[in-house]
Amino acid sequence: MIWWKCSILFQSVSIDRWFNAGLRLGATVAALIMALILLFLLLESWPALQHIPLMRFVTDDAWHPLEDRYNLLPMVTGTLYASSGSLLLVIPLGIASALFMAFYASPRMSMLYRRLIELLAGIPSVVFGFWGLTTVVPLINQWQPPGASLLTAILILTLMILPTLVLTSYAALIAVPDEYLRSAAALGLSRWGMIYGVVLPAARQGIVAGILLAAGRAVGETMAVLMVAGNVVQHADSLFAPIRTLTANIALEMAYAMGDHRAVLFVSGLLLLLLVMILTTMAGWFGKEHHGE
Amino acid sequence: MANKQIVDTGKPNHLLRDRAIQLLIYLVVLCVSGIFLWILLDLIRGGSALLSWDFLISMPRDTGRAGGIGSILVSTLLVLSIALLVALPIGWATAVLLAEFIPAMSSFGSWVRYSLQVLAGVPSIVFGLFGYAFFSIYLGMGFSILSGGLTLACMLLPILVSTAEAGLRAVPESYRLSAAALGMSRAATLFHVLLPVAVPAWAAGLLLGIGRAAAETAALMFTSGYVDRMPESLLDSGRVLALHIFDLSMNVPGGDAPAHASALVLILLLLMINLVAMHLTHLWQRRKLNTE
Amino acid sequence: MRFLRRFVWVTIGVLMLTGLSAVSIASSHKLVLTGSSTIAPLAVELGRRFESLHPGMRVDVQTGGSARGINDTRKGIADIGMVSRAMKADEQDLQAVTIALDGIGIIVHASNPVAALTRQQIADIFTGKITNWHEVGGKDARITVVNKAEGRSTLELFLAYFQLKNSEIRPHIVIGDNQQGIKTVSGNPHAIGYVSIGAAEYDAQRGVPLKLLPLDSVAASVVNLRNGDYPLSRPLNLVTRMTPTALAKRFIDFARSEQAYDLVEMQYFIPVSVD
Numbered sequence: 001m002i003w004w005k006c007s008i009l010f011q012s013v014s015i016d017r018w019f020n021a022g023l024r025l026g027a028t029v030a031a032l033i034m035a036l037i038l039l040f041l042l043l044e045s046w047p048a049l050q051h052i053p054l055m056r057f058v059t060d061d062a063w064h065p066l067e068d069r070y071n072l073l074p075m076v077t078g079t080l081y082a083s084s085g086s087l088l089l090v091i092p093l094g095i096a097s098a099l100f101m102a103f104y105a106s107p108r109m110s111m112l113y114r115r116l117i118e119l120l121a122g123i124p125s126v127v128f129g130f131w132g133l134t135t136v137v138p139l140i141n142q143w144q145p146p147g148a149s150l151l152t153a154i155l156i157l158t159l160m161i162l163p164t165l166v167l168t169s170y171a172a173l174i175a176v177p178d179e180y181l182r183s184a185a186a187l188g189l190s191r192w193g194m195i196y197g198v199v200l201p202a203a204r205q206g207i208v209a210g211i212l213l214a215a216g217r218a219v220g221e222t223m224a225v226l227m228v229a230g231n232v233v234q235h236a237d238s239l240f241a242p243i244r245t246l247t248a249n250i251a252l253e254m255a256y257a258m259g260d261h262r263a264v265l266f267v268s269g270l271l272l273l274l275l276v277m278i279l280t281t282m283a284g285w286f287g288k289e290h291h292g293e
Numbered sequence: 294m295a296n297k298q299i300v301d302t303g304k305p306n307h308l309l310r311d312r313a314i315q316l317l318i319y320l321v322v323l324c325v326s327g328i329f330l331w332i333l334l335d336l337i338r339g340g341s342a343l344l345s346w347d348f349l350i351s352m353p354r355d356t357g358r359a360g361g362i363g364s365i366l367v368s369t370l371l372v373l374s375i376a377l378l379v380a381l382p383i384g385w386a387t388a389v390l391l392a393e394f395i396p397a398m399s400s401f402g403s404w405v406r407y408s409l410q411v412l413a414g415v416p417s418i419v420f421g422l423f424g425y426a427f428f429s430i431y432l433g434m435g436f437s438i439l440s441g442g443l444t445l446a447c448m449l450l451p452i453l454v455s456t457a458e459a460g461l462r463a464v465p466e467s468y469r470l471s472a473a474a475l476g477m478s479r480a481a482t483l484f485h486v487l488l489p490v491a492v493p494a495w496a497a498g499l500l501l502g503i504g505r506a507a508a509e510t511a512a513l514m515f516t517s518g519y520v521d522r523m524p525e526s527l528l529d530s531g532r533v534l535a536l537h538i539f540d541l542s543m544n545v546p547g548g549d550a551p552a553h554a555s556a557l558v559l560i561l562l563l564l565m566i567n568l569v570a571m572h573l574t575h576l577w578q579r580r581k582l583n584t585e
Numbered sequence: 586m587r588f589l590r591r592f593v594w595v596t597i598g599v600l601m602l603t604g605l606s607a608v609s610i611a612s613s614h615k616l617v618l619t620g621s622s623t624i625a626p627l628a629v630e631l632g633r634r635f636e637s638l639h640p641g642m643r644v645d646v647q648t649g650g651s652a653r654g655i656n657d658t659r660k661g662i663a664d665i666g667m668v669s670r671a672m673k674a675d676e677q678d679l680q681a682v683t684i685a686l687d688g689i690g691i692i693v694h695a696s697n698p699v700a701a702l703t704r705q706q707i708a709d710i711f712t713g714k715i716t717n718w719h720e721v722g723g724k725d726a727r728i729t730v731v732n733k734a735e736g737r738s739t740l741e742l743f744l745a746y747f748q749l750k751n752s753e754i755r756p757h758i759v760i761g762d763n764q765q766g767i768k769t770v771s772g773n774p775h776a777i778g779y780v781s782i783g784a785a786e787y788d789a790q791r792g793v794p795l796k797l798l799p800l801d802s803v804a805a806s807v808v809n810l811r812n813g814d815y816p817l818s819r820p821l822n823l824v825t826r827m828t829p830t831a832l833a834k835r836f837i838d839f840a841r842s843e844q845a846y847d848l849v850e851m852q853y854f855i856p857v858s859v860d
Contacts, residue, residue: 019480020394026386027405030454033447034408037415037423044426064752066735096321104318113322120329122563124508126535127556130542131332134339134549138772145775146729146757159328192311220416222511223539231734231759242757247418251511252761254422256650256736269422276414280407356626356764435617435662436647520645529615530645544622544764546771546793 041270048263063233065261074233078243081236083218086157094165102173121163129227132156144240148230151239156224161214172206222247339553353521357541357551364523368531372517375442376506384453392461413451418511420448425515436530441517449502460494503566510535534559616836619647620654620667622762623781624821627852631840651738658824664833666824670738681822684840685854688782688818690805694774695794699723708747713755731769731778732756743779746817771795786853811855
C-alpha cells in the first residue's frame with residue numbers, strides 16, 4: 001500500500017495534489033446536496049412546524065388545509081395500500097419471470113424476454129400513467145365506477161416496478177455458483193426441487209434487495225399514481241375507492257398552496273426525506289453487522 | 294428439510310408439481326409479455342397517424358392539440374444537457390475519489406457515501422420541492438430550464454457515482470500496482486490505465502442517467518415549468534416532453550392523439566440514446582485496444 | 586449562508602461556461618405570469634399579440650391556481666399574477682386590475698339526459714346525499730362527483746355559492762385545472778363537475794362532449810353573464826405588486842384596451858369596458 005501515499009516521480013506528486021483537491025471539491029458538492037435538501041425542506045416547513053403541533057398531522061379529523069385541518073394519515077395509508085398491494089402482485093410475477101429467464105427458457109427466449117423487460121424498464125412513468133388513464137381507468141369504470149381507484153394505482157405501479165425486481169432477481173439467480181446446481185442435479189433433485197431448495201435460498205439476499213428497491217420506487221412514484229388514483233383524500237374502504245398518496249398530494253396541491261398549506265406540503269416532503277434517511281441508516285447498520293459476522 | 298426433498302423427488306406427484314409450476318411460470322411470462330405488447334400497440338395505434346417529421350419540428354399550437362413538439366424537444370434536450378453538464382463532472386469526480394483516493398472507511402468517504410445513498414432513495418417529487426425552494430426561489434432562477442436542469446443534476450448524481458465507482462472497483466488491483474511500479478502518477482494511472490477498462494460501466498451509468506432524466510416529470514413540474522414555447526435563453530421556462538405528455542393527457546380535452554404520439558417519440562428517443570451510446574462505447578473500446 | 590450561496594453559484598458557473606452568457610442577457614424583456622388556469626389560455630393569447638406588437642418582448646405564462654398567482658407575485662417570481670376571483674381582505678398589499686368577467690358553470694357529459702338540476706339537488710349530489718342519476722330523472726347509473734383540489738378559486742366560489750364546506754363534499758375524483766375537469770367529465774358519461782364557463786363553452790364549441798346545466802334556471806351562457814343574470818360570476822384579475830414594472834403596467838393596459846377585446850371574447854369571457 002505504499003503507492004497509496006506517495007508516488008515515485010516528484011512532479012506528479014504536485015499534479016496529484018491538485019487532482020485530489022479537485023476530486024474532493026466535487027465529492028463535497030455531492031455530499032452537500034443532501035444537506036442542502038434537508039436544510040431547505042426544513043426552512044420551508046418551519047412556519048408550519050412552529051405553530052402546528054406534530055400530533056395534529058395524525059389527530060386532525062381530515063385533510064382540509066384551507067379549513068386549518070391537516071391530517072396526513074389518509075395519504076399515508078393511501079401510499080401504504082398502493083405500494084404494498086403492488087408489492088404483493090409484483091413479488092410472484094417478478095420472481096417467476098426471473099426464474100423463467102434463468103432456468104426455464106432457452107438462451108434465445110431468455111435473451112428476448114430480457115430485452116422486453118429492459119424495454120419495459122425504459123418506459124417513463126408518465127407514459128404508464130397515460131396508458132392507465134386512457135385504457136385501464138375506462139375499463140374499470142365500466143365495471144365499478146369511477147374507475148380511477150386504488151386498484152388502478154396498484155396495477156400501474158406493479159407494471160412500473162416489475163422490471164426492477166425482475167432484473168435484480170435475475171442477477172441474483174445467475175450469480176448462484178454452478179457447483180450448487182451440479183450438486184443438486186447429482187443428488188437427483190427435480191428442477192423445482194433444485195430451485196426451491198438450493199437456488200432461491202442462495203439468491204435470497206439479492207432478491208430481497210430487489211424487493212426493497214422496488215418498494216422504494218413504489219412509495220416514491222408520483223406522476224403515474226397522480227394520473228390514475230382519483231386523488232380523493234380518504235382511507236380506502238375497498239379496492240375500487242379512489243385514494244391519494246403523499247407524493248401525489250404534493251404534486252397536486254403544491255402549485256397553488258399558500259401559507260400554512262404550502263408549509264405543510266413541505267412537511268410531508270420532509271417526512272419522506274426523513275423516512276429515506278432512517279431506512280438508509282438502518283440498511284447501513286444492517287450491512288455492517290453482516291460484514292462483522 | 295433438504296433430506297426430505299431428496300427422498301421425495303422421485304414420486305410422481307412431484308413430477309406433477311414441477312409441471313404445474315412450469316405452467317404457472319409460462320403463464321406469468323405470457324401475461325407480462327401480453328400486457329407489454331398491449332401498451333406498445335396502444336401507443337403505436339394512437340400515435341402513429343400523427344407521427345411525422347413535421348410533428349417533430351413544428352411548434353405546439355392550441356395548447357398542444359395541434360402542431361408538433363419542436364419547442365418541447367428543444368427544452369427537453371436543454372434541460373438534459375444542463376443536468377449532464379453539471380452532474381457528470383461532480384459525479385465522476387466523486388466516484389474516482391471514493392474508489393481510488395480515499396480509504397473506504399474514512400469518515401469523509403462514509404459521509405459522502407451515506408448522503409448519496411439517501412439521494413438515491415429520495416422520491417423525485419421531493420427533489421422537485423427542493424429545486425423549487427432552492428434554485429427557483431432562493432437563487433432567483435424562477436421557472437427556468439436552468440433551474441430544472443440543476444434539479445435533475447442532483448437527482449442523477451447517485452446513479453452516476455454508483456455505476457462509475459463500481460466500474461473502477463472492478464479493475465483488477467494488479468493494474469494499479471503495475472502502474473505504480475512504472476512510476477506513473479495517480480492521475481496518469483487513472484486516465485491511461487483505469488478509465489479505458491472502466492469505460493463500459495461509466496457509459497452504462499451515463500445511459501441510465503439519461504434515461505431517468507428524460508423520463509422525469511415530477512421534479513420538473515415546479516422548476517422548469519409548463520411554458521410550451523421555444524426557449525430563448527436558459528432562464529426561460531421550457532416544458533419537457535414527459536411533462537407535455539402529462540399535460541396533454543390530464544388537462545387537454547382532445548389531447549390524447551398528440552399525447553400518444555409524444556409518448557411514442559419519448560420511448561423511441563430513449564431507445565435511440567441507448568443504441569447510439571452502446572455503439573459509441575464499442576467503437577471507443579476498439580480504438581483504445583488498437584492504439585495500445 | 587452567504588458563503589454557501591456564493592460557493593454554489595461559483596461551482597455552477599465554472600461548470601456551465603455556455604449557460605452564464607445566456608443568464609446575463611435574459612430578464613429585462615420578459616414578463617412572467619402565473620396563476621389561475623382559468624385566465625391562462627387568455628393570457629397566452631394576450632401575450633402572443635403583445636409580443637407581436639412589441640418585438641423583442643417575451644411573455645411566459647404558467648398555470649397553477651389563483652393562490653399561486655398571489656404567492657408568486659408577492660415573492661417576485663412572477664411579474665403579474667392571474668387571480669380568477671375578487672381580492673380578499675388580506676391581499677390588499679397587491680394591486681389588482683380586472684380584465685374580464687367569467688362565471689362558473691355545472692357541467693355534465695353531453696349524453697346525459699338530465700337537463701336541469703335545482704340548487705338543492707346540486708348540493709345534495711356534491712355532498713353525497715344523491716348518488717344515482719336515477720334520483721334526479723336521469724339514467725340508472727352511479728354519479729361520479731368531480732371536485733377541485735384545495736386552493737382553487739373556482740372551488741372557493743362554488744362552495745360559497747352553495748353554502749357548503751369542502752369537508753362536506755364527497756368527491757370521487759379530485760382534479761386541478763379547469764381543463765382537467767372538462768377532460769374528466771367529457772370522458773365519463775356519469776360525471777358531474779363545475780368549471781369556468783368560458784373554458785367549458787370554448788371546448789363545447791369544438792365538439793368536446795360536454796353540457797352546461799343552467800343554474801337557478803338561468804342558462805349558463807355568455808349573454809346571461811353579460812347582462813348580469815347569471816348568479817355565479819366572478820372577475821378575472823391581473824395582480825401586481827404595488828408598484829408594477831413599466832413592462833407589467835404596459836401589458837395590463839394592453840389587456841384592458843380595445844385591442845384585446847376580440848381575444849377576451851374568443852375565450853368566451855366578458856371584456857370590461859375602460860371608463
